[in-house]
Amino acid sequence: MSSETHIHVSDIPPEGLFLNFSELAKVIPEIDEYCSVSHADGRLEIHKSASEIKISGWVRGRLELTCDRCLNSFASDVETSFFYLLKPSREFHRELKPDHELSRDEIDVYWYEDGEIRAEDLFREQIVLQLPMRLLCSPGCKGICPGCGEDLNLSKCRCKEAKNHGPFAVLAGIKTV
Ligand SMILES: [Zn+2]
């Protein structure tokens, strides 16, 4: 277990650096307001050659998500492996010419700044990449009725009922007397 998530490039030995992280929820408790990390662990294997850094790793854990339709929270497991190629940001800026367009390969390259790699940024990004476009507690979630606000997964819409027992129901009753 490593509690230090900021890795200094100068600390990477020739044989590589192998790090296990068992309490990632402490460093990335929240992805955004709809997604928090209940617990997660991960591993990084870091190799340095000249100025390039190759990182392979994995992250797995449990997320607490908010359903887009019914706003209830639900748990979801996440597990993924990944690979990064990093170059120092200074080198990149020097190479970049004014009319230079990024090639596909270059877009996949990441840059580290100040001689430091922030492991939590890599893990956070990998978790974000695993999130679906729509967060749903189940594929068939019925959501919340916009009229009565009832969670339609748990109970029936009360819109009709509200009409029968609303202020106009009293008037209707008077009429019939
Ligand atoms: Zn839902």
Ligand SMILES: [Zn+2]
């Ligand atoms: Zn309703």
